[in-house]
Amino acid sequence: MIIAIDGPAASGKSTVAREVAKRLGYKYIDTGAMYRAVTWKALKEKIDITKADAITALARGADIEITDLKDTQYRVFIDGEDVTEAIRSPKVSAAVSTIAKIGRVRTALVKKQRSYADTYPNMVVEGRDIGTVVFPDAEAKVFLTASPIERAKRRQRELKEKGHKLEVTTVERDIITRDKIDATRITSPLAKAPDAYVIDTTDKTIGQVVQLIINLVKKS
Numbered sequence: 001m002i003i004a005i006d007g008p009a010a011s012g013k014s015t016v017a018r019e020v021a022k023r024l025g026y027k028y029i030d031t032g033a034m035y036r037a038v039t040w041k042a043l044k045e046k047i048d049i050t051k052a053d054a055i056t057a058l059a060r061g062a063d064i065e066i067t068d069l070k071d072t073q074y075r076v077f078i079d080g081e082d083v084t085e086a087i088r089s090p091k092v093s094a095a096v097s098t099i100a101k102i103g104r105v106r107t108a109l110v111k112k113q114r115s116y117a118d119t120y121p122n123m124v125v126e127g128r129d130i131g132t133v134v135f136p137d138a139e140a141k142v143f144l145t146a147s148p149i150e151r152a153k154r155r156q157r158e159l160k161e162k163g164h165k166l167e168v169t170t171v172e173r174d175i176i177t178r179d180k181i182d183a184t185r186i187t188s189p190l191a192k193a194p195d196a197y198v199i200d201t202t203d204k205t206i207g208q209v210v211q212l213i214i215n216l217v218k219k220s
């Protein structure tokens, strides 16, 4: 069974998707990490992120590995380099939407995402276009939302834990900008699948959201 979890930046997708995967014993796939890994590499190689040809060549040639540790913990590698922490930096976050807009980059990464289904029949896959494009036949589809300020506060806490101190208003502005790019791009924009179950996580605990999804999975 495939459980697709989509939603805007910092809507709680990662935490919730991992917990659902853990509870059900499913494989967890973070597709955002793949776009981030390509972005990290482009920045490292000083490739202009608006140059679609160069970025596409990079994405096509890159060897992206997401290795499992225990309990849905994972590490992300690109061409053998461990970028698990580096891909969460504010610099990567600021550039990733520009790269995720490139249709041919998406095609390359979507192919890889679909190939996981050959190995893992049961997966929780998290992203922006999972229920609409990557796995339109997923048995369970969830779309998570939360108010921009709540999402900014969550992201600010996460960043602080990683040593990046930013004002909440700065984080909120960055999130809104990223959502706008993600939702208005031509190729597979951030969108709710018509058959997705919407959960507003603003006033809910992680446990409550996880339980709602588990209930949905049991029904489907």
Ligand code: DC
Pocket (backbone or CB within 6 Å): 009, 010, 031, 032, 033, 035, 036, 096, 097, 100, 126, 127, 128, 129, 130, 178, 182
């Ligand atoms: O979930 P995240 O914040 O790590 O995602 C990083 C970026 O990647 C985000 O700006 C949108 C993009 N993304 C995407 O376009 N499609 C996906 N399936 C996952 C992420």
